[in-house]
Amino acid sequence: MPQPEHCVGRDLDLDDQIRGVAMALRHWFDVRDLESLQREVGILPAGGASRPYDKHRRVLTVTALPPQIVRLKADAPMATLHYMQDVYDDGTLRADPWRWWFAWVAIELIARVGPDRDGSKTRRFVAEDPSIESVRVSAPRWLAANPLRLRLIERRLAELVDRASDPDASPGRTIQERVRGNLAGNLARTLVDAMADEAAGIAAAITLRLDERARRG
Template sequence: MALRHWFEVRDVEAEQRRLGILPARSGDRSYDKGLRPLALTTLPPQLVRLKPDAPMVTLHYMQDIYDDGVLRADPWRWWFAWIAIELIARSGPDPQGERARRFVLEDPSLEIVRRQASRWLAAAPARILAVQERLSALVDLALDEADSPGRTIAERVRRSVANLDLTLAEAMASEAGRVSASITIRLAERARRG
């Protein structure tokens, strides 16, 4: 798929080493320790952007990445778009976004991303609403389950909220799935017209 060609991808940690925020190699003391707090970032593991010479049609495919009515483009949405394009290129269309969602939730290479999902959350205040909705659903589920014998409502709510890391990872994966579904829809539109 030619769309893959128009993405420029750089590793965040490598960029931080290049800029002197992190040591260039083990034992290196030449980096600026005052910049060290910048190493704790809300960025995804790779910085993804469209190349400057990308054709205008590429921007059409990425229309919902720029703004889906809820979230405006940020580094995470571009990262999700890159993942979606790679998955679509390898496995075909992802109209429901389920393949991208499962990839973000289950792929072993993204374990560190799932453990640090708070970085994703911190990158855009609108994401807090998505997480609040998920937590509300967990509480509702806990209240529904409370009718069964054995646990109190408080125990069920506590158990649901104790899995906050999973809740964040699922919300992040849902956003990745929406991005993938959006790109699939745009590609299908283009194929119908072409």
């Protein structure tokens, strides 16, 4: 049923207010490029190739971190912690660098295109946007950052194994070959989808809290 015009206008006004709160909130994010930070502390060579760096710490460049390290600025108002409550404690996953990265992505999207009440905008961005293809390639880093994520994707992985266990799926191959082949072909997509789902949940939760703030005026 179409909404009355005055209701549609009110919803648009609310969406604009939510965007405004998001624009203000993103000011309080401190975003640092991971590679730059690694160069600062001598894990990667800084500047020209002739500059010395600690090769023994090179192993630390293989990390479980996202491409940007996101934190709240030291002088951020207490209200920002309320908006981020679902980021640092959702009852299952405590805060880790990826959850803060997802929050930053969600806030940027909300500030640009409006509320993400079901998380679909953020999910689509994380799963499909070409600008962060490198993030999808490194999805195992997302999984490694918090072992509890294995519990969240356990059912998806079990489904991959179950499908591969069907002898009719690939006749003539051993079960080990079928499982290995099925995981090799589908594991990367499974991790990306799970990662995008987590990002979507954070975006929806943040939108809800921004909505509450906007309604209070």
